Amino acid sequence: MDKTAKSKLVSDIESQLDDFFGDGLGDTSSPTPSLEKLKSAVLSIDWEITDACLSDMITETELLMSHFEEDPVTHALLRMLRGLGDYVRKRKARSHPDAIKRVMSVFANIETLINDTHLEKRQRKNIVAKEIQAFKKLKQQVESQKPPLRGAPSQAISTQTPADVAALLEHHKFKQAMNAVEERLGAEMKSLKAQVQSLQKQLAALRS
Amino acid sequence: MAVINIRKREVQIKIVYVGPGRGGKTTNLEYLFNSIRHRIQSDMVSIKTHGDRTLFFDFLPFDLGQIQGYRIKTQLYTVPGQVKYNATRKLVLKGVDGIVFVADSMAVMREKNIAALENLIENLTFYDIDIYDRFPIIMQYNKRDLADEGIPLLDIATMQGDLNAKLNAPFFEACAVRGENVIPTAKKAISATIISLQDHLA
Structure with missing residues (x-):
């Protein structure tokens, strides 16, 4: 070049x-x-x-x-x-x-x-x-x-996604609380049934 | 070696920024990219580690336009400076047409600069490139601004003696974070590479 x-x-x-x-x-x-x-x-x-x-x-x-x-x-x-x-x-x-x-x-x-x-x-x-x-x-x-505003809990709930709800349902404390409620309701139902049976027996005795 | 497409009248050149780790190679490319991003269609590719260090390479391609009827496509690369990544450095240097050696001016980096240059020479020898045989290389003595902060720097004569005595390459004092002499370094590297290519082809 x-x-x-x-x-x-x-x-x-x-x-x-x-x-x-x-x-x-x-x-x-x-x-x-x-x-x-x-x-x-x-x-x-x-x-x-x-x-x-x-x-x-x-x-x-x-x-x-x-x-x-x-x-x-x-x-x-x-x-x-x-x-x-x-x-x-x-x-x-x-x-x-x-x-x-x-x-x-x-x-x-x-x-x-x-x-x-x-x-x-x-x-x-x-x-x-x-x-x-x-x-x-x-x-x-x-x-x-x-964070959600005070006095507006319904708004906070409405912003939860299905994933949040599923996670909540899986939480062990939530499960424990649910079991306790179920046990209490079961006991009350048992007691009510026993009362109903007792009343039915009393009614039958009165009729006879 | 450059890719030359005679039919399309296109020349593709590859310039690699090398030097010790944390010396400012990526900063050079980032500054260049920020300066020309509005003119180019391409983007800068950077592959970094978590610590923001170059893991593989940085890559900045751009079309320089036409010179004597040939469209010049330029590819700028950096290599990781850390010693442990030599395999990557060697790979990125494959097909290189020109080099910018970014030396760190801090006094504590003297040995690392010399080691990085020796490593470059060794890696280029692997590709049968003799850096002393008219190979286009530009020296950039980066971080000159650190003197203002009281950090001990190597003087230019020492850096020239350590790195450029035998090469006698063009050199620039620079501050890549401020962009000082970043563009002149790139311009010189591109022009030296094209001229060297023309010399080889003639």
Whole structure:
């Protein structure tokens, strides 16, 4: 390979690599500077969940929300991210284990919506629709984890699944209690039968 | 060896990130993936242990686009750095076209860096690859940021002397967790690999 051909190849490769990776400085080429701050906050959460990280994430999300007010699709995901951040901050270790997964997923999609300018409107809506669906599912799971309200026992019973009921029926204490009730009822029935027989005998004696 | 499909005008190259365990190989790939995920159709595949260590490999395939009429398909791999997984390392190195050696800059890692390079040379010899015979390899001296936290680091001259004196490969000082010099390392590795491939074919 002669020198001219080689230098042309090198130049072509470098140009293609520059096109593909940007200017090689990675994150600094981002069109939205505060997205990088949000990314940093989200990655911090991936590493360690602290109040400071969550506050950073919420602050950066709110900054972006004002920036994307005109873009309802991105704005919806940002609102969702803020909601998730608020939830994790309030519930801390008691948060649903999938909450952080949702934070990561919502952020990844926000990044896609902001960076990928070639996405069609339909594709953008699909991304949001999927996230909303996943968010609703998480919300339902969170609701189902909540303890029953006082004074509403019927609601608690109605949320039991057939599997819960089967497990309850198999429990040895439940079985013991059932046996005790059966024994007591049996004894009472025996006593009632004896009383009935005695009364029948008295009646027969009176008739004769 | 690269897969070249003349009829489809496609070239597939395989670049493997190697180095001692906990050196930052996976972090390099994760950063790259996060930087290009919006441009590529593929996903990054990672197989980890419970302790978040690479058990088998990480794999990041992407289509780089056309260079001189050929579509360049790039596959980036990492290998597990832990010593006990040599069989996996050897397997992943099969058909490798280029190497990024991710060295850990911490002073306590000096011996492990040297051992990892020796292990690489040994594994490549198994595939009849002579690392000293114009094989495309890029050195990355990772974790340079740890100096700010007061952690003793190896100076660059020492690392060059330990790892790159004979190879004389291009090298980068990096901080993979912050993404510093991650993309330039990958770009250099890809370009060196394509040029080496062209040299072999010419």
